[in-house]
Amino acid sequence: MGLSTQFDRLQRRLTQARRDRAITLKAASFAMVGVVNTVVDYCIFLAGYYLLGLPLVPANVLSWLVAVSGSYVMNSYVTFAVESGRQLRWRAYAAFVASGIAGVITNTAVLVVASLWLPVPAAKLCAIAASFGVNFSLSHFVVFGSRAGQAKRSTE
Numbered sequence: 001m002g003l004s005t006q007f008d009r010l011q012r013r014l015t016q017a018r019r020d021r022a023i024t025l026k027a028a029s030f031a032m033v034g035v036v037n038t039v040v041d042y043c044i045f046l047a048g049y050y051l052l053g054l055p056l057v058p059a060n061v062l063s064w065l066v067a068v069s070g071s072y073v074m075n076s077y078v079t080f081a082v083e084s085g086r087q088l089r090w091r092a093y094a095a096f097v098a099s100g101i102a103g104v105i106t107n108t109a110v111l112v113v114a115s116l117w118l119p120v121p122a123a124k125l126c127a128i129a130a131s132f133g134v135n136f137s138l139s140h141f142v143v144f145g146s147r148a149g150q151a152k153r154s155t156e
Contacts, residue, residue, distance in 0.1 A: 075144075
């Protein structure tokens with residue numbers, strides 16, 4: 001095996017490690033933003049359910065609408081700052097909300113099913129955990145990912 005082959009293999013491994021680390025850091029940042037929005041989501045849900053007497057699904061959708069808006073702003077400025085250029089755009093917001101619909105469907109389904117066996121506050125926590133994977137994947141690969149791929153291709 002020649003020196004050139006070893007160098008190429010090392011370069012590929014380093015590039016892959018950098019990509020893996022970047023995804024890990026983005027997931028961690030997304031999770032931190034998610035913690036803030038989880039508190040917002042949870043508090044608004046409980047207020048709607050217990051204080052306003054809203055049924056489960058409307059209380060959940062209301063809390064999600066508030067949380068998804070905050071999440072878009074924070075992720076545009078922090079997690080996906082490079083991809084978004086730290087600019088808020090109606091079109092990107094609409095895509096973020098549209099991708100979040102899969103997350104809210106997951107969240108609501110888990111909430112309704114889990115509430116059959118768990119107290120509602122615990123069921124809501126399970127629902128939030130289940131929707132995290134869906135929301136991050138769609139944000140990373142669909143909403144903000146396509147813009148990053150375009151930017152990378154235009155600089156090469």
